[in-house]
Amino acid sequence: MIMNLLAGIDISKLLGLALRTSIGVQSAVFALAAVGLNLHYGYTGLLNFGVVAFMAAGAYGMAIFFTQGWLGGSILLAIAAGLVFAVGIALSIGLPSLRLRADYLAITTIAIAEVLRISFRSQRLLDLTGGPFGLPSIEDRNAEVSFSEIITVDWNPINDGIYGFWRLRFDEQTLWVMILGWTLVLLSTLLIWGLMRSPWGRVIKAIREDEDAARALGKNVFSYKLQSLIIGGMIASLAGVTRAMNTGFVETQQFKPQTTFFIWTVLILGGAASIWGPVIGAMAFWFIIIFVEELLRQMVDSGWVPEAVLASNDIASVRMIMMGVMLGVLMIWRPQGLVGKKEEAQIDVR
Amino acid sequence: MSDSAPLNSFPAEIGSSKPDPILTVDDMVRTFGGLRAVDINHLEVQRGIITAFIGPNGAGKTTLFNLITGFDKPDSGSWVFDDASIGGKAPHIIAQAGMVRTFQLTKSLAKMTVLDNMLLGASNQRGERLRYALVPTQWKKQERQVLEKAEDLLDRFNLAHMRDEYAATLSGGQRKLLEMARALMSEPRLILLDEPMAGVNPALVESLLQHIENLRDEGVSVLFIEHDMDVIMGISDWIVVLAEGRIIAEGTPSEVSKNPAVIDAYLGSSIAEELKDV
Numbered sequence: 001m002i003m004n005l006l007a008g009i010d011i012s013k014l015l016g017l018a019l020r021t022s023i024g025v026q027s028a029v030f031a032l033a034a035v036g037l038n039l040h041y042g043y044t045g046l047l048n049f050g051v052v053a054f055m056a057a058g059a060y061g062m063a064i065f066f067t068q069g070w071l072g073g074s075i076l077l078a079i080a081a082g083l084v085f086a087v088g089i090a091l092s093i094g095l096p097s098l099r100l101r102a103d104y105l106a107i108t109t110i111a112i113a114e115v116l117r118i119s120f121r122s123q124r125l126l127d128l129t130g131g132p133f134g135l136p137s138i139e140d141r142n143a144e145v146s147f148s149e150i151i152t153v154d155w156n157p158i159n160d161g162i163y164g165f166w167r168l169r170f171d172e173q174t175l176w177v178m179i180l181g182w183t184l185v186l187l188s189t190l191l192i193w194g195l196m197r198s199p200w201g202r203v204i205k206a207i208r209e210d211e212d213a214a215r216a217l218g219k220n221v222f223s224y225k226l227q228s229l230i231i232g233g234m235i236a237s238l239a240g241v242t243r244a245m246n247t248g249f250v251e252t253q254q255f256k257p258q259t260t261f262f263i264w265t266v267l268i269l270g271g272a273a274s275i276w277g278p279v280i281g282a283m284a285f286w287f288i289i290i291f292v293e294e295l296l297r298q299m300v301d302s303g304w305v306p307e308a309v310l311a312s313n314d315i316a317s318v319r320m321i322m323m324g325v326m327l328g329v330l331m332i333w334r335p336q337g338l339v340g341k342k343e344e345a346q347i348d349v350r
Numbered sequence: 351m352s353d354s355a356p357l358n359s360f361p362a363e364i365g366s367s368k369p370d371p372i373l374t375v376d377d378m379v380r381t382f383g384g385l386r387a388v389d390i391n392h393l394e395v396q397r398g399i400i401t402a403f404i405g406p407n408g409a410g411k412t413t414l415f416n417l418i419t420g421f422d423k424p425d426s427g428s429w430v431f432d433d434a435s436i437g438g439k440a441p442h443i444i445a446q447a448g449m450v451r452t453f454q455l456t457k458s459l460a461k462m463t464v465l466d467n468m469l470l471g472a473s474n475q476r477g478e479r480l481r482y483a484l485v486p487t488q489w490k491k492q493e494r495q496v497l498e499k500a501e502d503l504l505d506r507f508n509l510a511h512m513r514d515e516y517a518a519t520l521s522g523g524q525r526k527l528l529e530m531a532r533a534l535m536s537e538p539r540l541i542l543l544d545e546p547m548a549g550v551n552p553a554l555v556e557s558l559l560q561h562i563e564n565l566r567d568e569g570v571s572v573l574f575i576e577h578d579m580d581v582i583m584g585i586s587d588w589i590v591v592l593a594e595g596r597i598i599a600e601g602t603p604s605e606v607s608k609n610p611a612v613i614d615a616y617l618g619s620s621i622a623e624e625l626k627d628v
């Protein structure tokens with residue numbers, strides 16, 4: 001029976017694809033965004049439902065600066081512009097709403113993310129953002145005049161070729177972006193680790209636990225929350241930058257609200273308020289998504305699941321349902337996430 | 351009783367002036383809808399002594415604390431702490447000025463350890479500033495001093511054995527102790543304690559009282575809200591009686607306990623009986 005079930009299922013391909021994605025660039029992108037969100041939500045208790053706004057700020061800030069050729073169009077300055085844009089977003093979210101109750105921040109973040117995306121799409125900003133076509137323009141993209149060229153090709157120290165083993169083989173370009181992405185993940189994780197073991201981090205955690213207690217002890221809660229929003233936002237903006245480097249262009253379709261909720265899933269899966277939670281979460285997220293998708297596909301292809309029950313092109317949505325189910329199971333079985341500390345789990349309180 | 355303040359020389363009158371007030375409140379009103387929760391013409395709190403706020407439930411004691419410490423805004427009124435007008439200032443500014451409070455419903459930081467709760471209390475920590483946070487050499491030395499102070503206070507408050515536990519695991523009484531110890535970490539000049547003994551084991555109350563007296567002897571002014579008459583009579587140098595938002599009496603314990611208005615308006619007959627023995 002078991003053997004029969006396994007007939008037609010290529011386990012090596014299944015695991016290979018899932019593993020490949022879980023260490024890929026997309027996984028590093030999600031990990032970066034989740035590291036930023038972890039500072040916001042996991043440590044400071046800020047309900048940021050607009051993570052994608054920071055990613056978009058990073059990607060678009062860089063892309064606009066680069067394609068406009070401002071200050072000589074240097075790519076490093078362009079990335080810095082993306083970071084500055086993210087700081088601007090943090091300030092415009094934080095200044096009006098951080099003094100208010102926590103739910104106002106949540107509403108503001110959702111709103112800003114959508115306002116930003118729709119503005120980028122608008123005809124009025126066509127010259128700046130490329131509107132619905134994104135940046136760089138289609139012609140430039142085909143002519144390979146892209147910000148990613150410099151970093152992924154010109155600056156790539158790796159010789160042309162295919163690297164790796166088994167199903168985990170990558171060309172020099174993908175490998176280089178993976179190295180850059182995961183290096184950023186490592187650096188930002190170290191940054192958070194350094195901050196959270198300091199007295200600054202102690203105040204941040206205290207604010208998560210009880211703002212009034214922190215105030216009564218003389219801590220300027222508003223200022224700390226703003227600092228957290230800015231630092232976490234800058235880290236999340238690097239996720240947008242990394243993604244743009246990988247795809248070679250930015251467009252508004254990449255920054256839809258569901259991305260925010262994937263990042264939340266990553267964080268909760270891995271464990272909020274833990275140093276490695278976002279990283280483990282991102283890897284687990286992509287492993288599960290791809291594993292389930294590929295398994296379903298193989299089951300449909302080999303006739304185990306009739307087309308009438310599940311057509312191949314429905315698989316993408318079913319994998320999301322599976323993700324939801326798994327998250328639900330996790331919440332019951334391990335509310336602190338895969339690597340979080342049970343005592344510090346955010347989910348089971350109040 | 352501190353020798354600098356001959357208390358029997360203050361007139362036991364409502365709004366009486368004190369020789370050296372650390373806190374002065376004027377014309378403070380706070381209404382909730384039609385309810386005048388606080389309505390005070392003039393109040394002075396003497397420096398260097400233990401002052402108690404007493405009054406029935408709903409008298410406005412906690413609301414007054416909230417107003418003084420900036421956690422709530424009065425409809426009108428002004429107040430001065432140590433010669434600085436602090437009316438309208440944010441709570442953290444007031445705390446930094448040296449007036450630190452505790453809460454009636456304790457606010458222990460549940461998912462932080464008892465020790466971290468304590469360390470948080472210390473003021474002016476370099477490492478709390480973002481620009482130094484990543485450079486431990488900038489704050490390690492101060493952190494060690496803060497740690498020493500925290501351990502000393504934990505010892506005195508019988509919490510040393512809970513040092514590394516999450517505050518969530520403490521009992522209600524232990525949380526009261528932790529909150530008070532944490533407030534002391536900042537070395538306030540005036541400490542406001544909202545029912546610090548509520549739920550604390552009677553055996554420990556004795557040592558807590560001793561500790562509060564020591565604080566006073568070290569020069570800290572103490573303002574506390576309490577319902578337990580034994581505690582109040584035993585430890586306070588001065589008592590302010592509130593009812594329905596107003597001050598109805600002020601004086602030393604013996605003066606207040608003889609005040610007919612207090613016995614009428616506030617003290618239940620059973621408590622009045624108890625007071626007769628004091």
Ligand SMILES: Nc1ncnc2c1ncn2[C@@H]1O[C@H](COP(=O)(O)OP(=O)(O)OP(=O)(O)O)[C@@H](O)[C@H]1O
Pocket residue numbers: 382385387405406407408409410411412413414454
């Ligand atoms: N936020 C609020 N909204 C409406 N009414 C309030 C609010 N806070 C306090 N009150 C009312 O103000 C009055 C004074 O309350 P307060 O908590 O100051 O009393 P208290 O003297 O501390 O009493 P207790 O001894 O029971 O703690 C009460 O009638 C209370 O219902």
Ligand SMILES: [Mg+2]
Pocket residue numbers: 411412413454
């Ligand atoms: Mg009260």
